[in-house]
Each structure stands twice: as C-alpha cells, then as structure tokens.
Amino acid sequence: MLLKRPFKFENVWGQVDSIGDFVKAIWDDFNASGSSSFILAKELNFLEYKLKDWTRDVFGHLDTKLGVLVEKVKVLDAKE
Numbered sequence: 001m002l003l004k005r006p007f008k009f010e011n012v013w014g015q016v017d018s019i020g021d022f023v024k025a026i027w028d029d030f031n032a033s034g035s036s037s038f039i040l041a042k043e044l045n046f047l048e049y050k051l052k053d054w055t056r057d058v059f060g061h062l063d064t065k066l067g068v069l070v071e072k073v074k075v076l077d078a079k080e
Contacts, residue, residue: 007048010055010062026050
C-alpha cells in the first residue's frame with residue numbers, strides 16, 4: 001500500500017507574483033455539492049493536486065534539484 005505524502009507549502013510559491021491569481025482561478029473553477037466541510041475538503045484536495053502540477057511546470061522537480069545541489073555541496077566540502 002502506498003502512503004500519500006503529506007501536503008507541504010513550498011516557500012518558493014510566495015516568490016511568484018502570479019500564485020494568488022492561480023489559486024483564485026483554481027478555487028473559483030471547482031464546483032462541488034454537499035455539506036460545507038465536504039466541499040472545503042474536496043476544494044483543498046483539488047487545489048493540492050493543481051499546485052503540485054503547477055510547481056512541476058514552473059520549477060521542475062524541486063526535491064530532485066535539491067538532492068543534486070546537496071550532493072554538489074558535499075563534493076565541494078570534501079575538496080575543501
């Protein structure tokens with residue numbers, strides 16, 4: 001069984017001017033019916049999915065890039 005990775009806010013999102021417009025567009029686009037808590041949960045899940053796609057499109061795979069940079073720092077530290 002695969003465990004879902006918990007959602008985490010990426011600080012880099014705050015550096016993109018268009019993030020507010022993107023989130024508003026996603027939030028306004030989504031329609032669901034049911035109780036208020038059900039709708040909120042579904043909207044948040046949809047937003048999470050869209051943010052992950054957007055992050056990959058805008059920044060690439062941040063975890064992969066971070067891992068590569070950490071390895072480069074380790075190599076440089078070893079040379080020092």
